[in-house]
Amino acid sequence: MTTQLRSSRVVIIGTGAVGATTAYTLLLRERVSELVLIDANKERALGEALDMNHGMPFTGGVKLWAGDYSDCKDADIIIIAAGASQAPGETRIDLLKRNASIFDSIIKNIVKYNDHGIILVATNPVDILSYVSLKKSGFPSNRVIGSGTLLDSARFRYLIGQNKKINPRSIHAHIIGEHGDTEVPLWSLANVAGIDLEFTEEDRTNIFNSTKNAAYEIINAKGATFYAIALALDRIVTSILQDEGSVLNVSTLLNDYNGVSDVYLGVPSIVDRNGVREVLDLKLDGEELEKFQHSANKLKEEIEKLEL
């Protein structure tokens, strides 16, 4: 489906594997009227813009160029996909020091030109860097969003679909918490058409391990993950620009949510033109609550090490 309802500008900062694939996805689906590519490596952004522009005779009317931070002025959404990615064996948290240091100048440059847009963070560790973006931008929390566990939930739904031989679009299932090693599967909510899904203990273990370890597996195989995250970012962008009010497991600031406050984590949230309009009030208990709070505590420990 290609839908572009109004004039809109998306700026993508960091045009490596994730940023360029996201640009290409938005371009093919004609989600936006203007797409701006920014990278510390200007040649790279220029090359990606040229390559994509040469395909314009075969696509729609998206205007795309390699720009600079002044182009953030009219941006509705600024996606950040800049910075280091995991080498084989590295965790997302291992990237924190390196990527937090570049966020300082990236956020300063954005807010120099833009005070109204939505910052959408993909760079890892995405939950902590979304929190860093909130603190450094001074934007209200509804306008600083991380891609969160939307990708993990998609992987989870795909794997459950494989197990049950049902199209993943018909599977309702959620991963919440950190986009990373402490993420939490909500087996208690997994359903098809409102009917609970039953699993053997072995199936649960296999499905969750494959979900949690997906990035490690793909990075070992081909060096980076980028197609599914690009589709997840496209999903968030569309929900914002088309004012959909879709429920997406994005990373957002929590305030007394199942005993957790002042940290960004992936939870089911209503996303519309204002960004995160509302966080759905999931009442967790038992092991799911314990694991969710553990995920929050782990990220808080890491945030405390940063000078914010």
Ligand SMILES: NC(=O)C1=CN([C@@H]2O[C@H](COP(=O)(O)OP(=O)(O)OC[C@H]3O[C@@H](n4cnc5c(N)ncnc54)[C@H](O)[C@@H]3O)[C@@H](O)[C@H]2O)C=CC1
């Ligand atoms: N949130 C999620 O679900 C996912 C997040 N990621 C994360 O996305 C990030 C990017 O991954 P890749 O695109 O694979 O990396 P990449 O190495 O292919 O691209 C990173 C790009 O950032 C640019 N860059 C570095 N510092 C910059 C700065 N200060 N300003 C502007 N541009 C800068 C580099 O020149 C490079 O083009 C990583 O942190 C990765 O872990 C990747 C996949 C999924």
Ligand SMILES: CC(=O)C(=O)O
């Ligand atoms: C790299 C990463 O965060 C992912 O593919 O989940």
